[in-house]
Amino acid sequence: MPRLVIDDLEIEVPKGTKVIDAAERLGIMIPRFCYHEALGAVGACRMCAVKFIEGPLKGVQMSCMIDAQDGMVVSTTDQEAVDFRKRVIEWLMINHPHDCPVCDEGGQCLLQDETVSSGHGRRRYPGRKRTYRNQYLGPFIAHEMNRCIHCYRCSRYYQEFSGYRDLGPLQIGNRVYFGRFKEGRLESPFSGNLVDICPTGVYTDIPARFKVRRWDLQRAPSVCINCPLGCNTIGNSHYRAVMRVEARMNPYVNGYFLCDEGRFGFSYTNGGADHAQRPWNSRISGADVTVEAALAESASKIAEISAIYGPGAVVALGSTRNSLETQSMLSRLCRRKGWQGPVWFNDPAIYRKVRSGVERLDSGIAVSMREIEFADFVIVAGADLLNEAPMAAMAIRQASRKNATIIVVDPRPISLPFEFRHIPAAPAQIERCLGSLVKGSISKDELKGFDSSAKGFCKALPAKFEEKESGISISELSGQLMSAKRPVIVCGTGIVCESTPAFAADCAQLLRESGKKAGLFYILPGASSFSSALLSGPETKTFSEILPQIEEGLIKALIATESDPFWDFPDRERLDRALSMLDLLVVIDYLPTETVKRATVFHPSSTVFEMNSTFVNQEGRVQHAERVHVGGVPIWGAHPPRIIRNFVPGGDHQPAWELLWKISAETSMLESVLTLGELIAAEIPVFEAVGHSKYPITEGRIIPENSEGSFVKPKASPAKGQTAKGFNLLLTDTIFASREPSAYADTLASVFPEATLFMHSGDANGAGLSEGDMVSVELELGAIQLKLSVSQRMARGFLFLPRQRGIHWQKMKEFSAWIAPERIRKI
């Protein structure tokens, strides 16, 4: 490893490290504009000049372009290098407007910092500055091209890194313009990163625009809870409102970036633009009451019902957006009080898939997003990444840029920002396809070396998979997989069969047995699905299984903790009827859900920005979100109140675990009984290894030992082909509009995808329908109207309906439906 000296400090760095990065490790930030670790070096801006005094090359050189080598002696403070950089900045500033006082980037601007630090304080250039016309780029990103210094970071990020093709450099020389062909919303769902990556104020965050200065913000490291990936963020708040969310670098999870849903989907915590959409106050039967009155009411009613009907008449609902603390508290209370639950999921099939996935995840086989970037063969089985876990698509994009082969086995018309082979297999065929692909990659010699269970599994895999429509040869792909060294299987848990997550784990295990460094990456349904699976057992019920007990009058009280059955349970009528039969519906939440509206007693809980909380992502990584601000009704939009009060309006919310403790009729303070660290460790055995006293847990992965063994013999796949005439209607997620809590953010409402039903073009032809038709689909409880989108790249005999806000899919009676052809018609 090369050793070099930078500014009299010695450092040893891995081979291939650039001098600019070596300096950064020493805490020396060499000025830069075009260089960014995620984008690599191009040596365009000339800002990172340093002087090489001793070693293989001498003189002023660009530190981003030169690999650290033995014997180098580098000075960043040499007068020649300092003068060089000073002139570069003066030249870059020639056309830059002097609008820092009205620019949103002011105070967080790399150009500003480096201009000041280089000592270029007085402008000498008296001429006219170059000006441009700006473009409308959508509701998130403001464009101000006059500020541009032509570093090309935006187009390199947008086109090379993220793989979208509608923003780039136009014109030539001094007139270079970064923009779109025509004005319009940026196509990339990762466009918000332009704000972070631009070294000056060309791209600024519209929701936060003209509102606050960087130095007035309260900032804290946070975690995104909109999808299972748990990308790291920084929450920024001012005047009791979260103003913006930025990406926080985590090399194992999201790198430097975020998706737009994570970045812009936060306004639910402020109650929307008018601050009125969040339930701020405690309520009994719809009337505002004090926190204490509501807590006393819940506690006494729960105690009363437990006394009369037994504690089993009380059910606690949790969800996959609960923090680990809340989930642990739910688990503890259910156990100690004898309540039923906790119930985490609505759909039993989803629950079983999540659980089987988490059970099969092994610390040896689980990969992070970072490791996916270095995979050389990626198989995505039953996951629509851009819609279900967008940043995972970005990770695979990086693998694709390194020439990895990407295969997507999914019945939906998947689109991804990179080249991939799409096999539109029906859900029941995914295992067949995956199995034959893996089997074909195992050589006879490798098979001989396997133990009997691996051998048995491999032999039972289907040898052949016919894929006529896509025209893709599985055996050819198997050949490529055979020579791969670091294959990764990404497995969804949404539309796949119940056995598929475990089957994918077996396939990854088999690839590992054959000498590959194979990895497995699950896409789970919510931010804390992983921990809810850890807190579940074979006895754990789903809401669907609890519902009949409510209908029979066996359950009298429901405690819904950040849980809204109306969000993802079908058959709205049945749900309404059942909930009205309860004696008591205690709801703890921060979103204005349908369940909140029906609450007997409502307690406002804190959002992720308002409390310290822990979340475990889908690969078992424990991450801590710090409290960004105390929270309450934001002062934005009106003059701060002129009356002096001794309370914060809307400041009644408390972490859900604390509310649960209080309504469980525990009279003592939680702190005097046990700490949060002890609470978590007592409920989830794997946390014992972390230690009871360690809280908050800020890093590490919690993956239980794989006790299941492995290699479950694959079942014979069902025969292909449809017997009855009709379509299998499945629900699917869509970006921005499908997930709690982001779908409640009014900032995202304008970008909700249009309500669209997806259908194979052959099926559509047969039904006399075509692309763009408005159709009416008759579901069990009524018809819904939406646009039809047809595609050849999807499985025949299926319809996909997005489970998104604004589509009344709850007119279905079950989580999927069989639709006879006559029930879809053009309107």
Next chain:
Amino acid sequence: MLSEELKQELRKMIADAESSREKAVDVMLDIQEHHLWMSDEAMEEAAELLGMSPLELDELATFYDFIYRSPVGKYVIHVCDSAMCWLEGHQRVMDHISTSFNVPIGGTSPDGLFTLLPVCCIGYCDRAPAMVINRRVYGKLTPEKIDRILGRLARDNEFHPPE
């Protein structure tokens, strides 16, 4: 907006190339032969033929001086503004054409005949100042010579067809 006949011709040209992108500039030049300039609609149709996004094609179109993204006159006068021509009187040439033939710099004459644009070095340094009109190069320009060349074009529509 492109005729089916032209599209067919372009499709063939693209199909013959090793990768379709390498024909991007040729496709745009061909379209200009018929339409004089690249309108937004022409860009979108050409991009589709080439399998590029309109932006990607526009990155090229706006990079090159001889691809026009605004309407131009029948004759596009490119006056070289590189160092040699500039020393030898680039500005005089521009001013002369502009005043004598009523062409605004960077614009088109009201009769739609001439468009006046600067161009980077065309390699005629030994005969500076120089200009290009519809692919034909003229050097050692004087006001008289300019009047003669442009006068002939204006009067007779007489012009050497592009090679």
